Amino acid sequence: MIKSDITCPQCYAGYRRIELITVKGTKGEFRCLHCGNVLEVFDGSTKVAIRLTVQPVKRSDKKAAVGT
Numbered sequence: 798m799i800k801s802d803i804t805c806p807q808c809y810a811g812y813r814r815i816e817l818i819t820v821k822g823t824k825g826e827f828r829c830l831h832c833g834n835v836l837e838v839f840d841g842s843t844k845v846a847i848r849l850t851v852q853p854v855k856r857s858d859k860k861a862a863v864g865t
């Protein structure tokens with residue numbers, strides 16, 4: 798079992814990734830739950846589970862003032 802952490806490059810949500818190399822998975826992709834960015838594409842050779850661990854940081858609150 799391989800554990801690692803993923804951070805979404807767009808919204809900075811944090812994910813814990815767990816890969817079971819002895820278990821077959823399914824093909825597909827994992828998208829960020831918050832912004833929809835594709836974080837990983839699975840080829841189905843291993844089982845991968847990804848769970849949200851860190852809520853994304855709100856970097857820019859859209860306020861009325863836009864521009865300089």
Ligand SMILES: [Zn+2]
Pocket residue numbers: 805806807808809810829830831832833834853
């Ligand atoms: Zn994201």
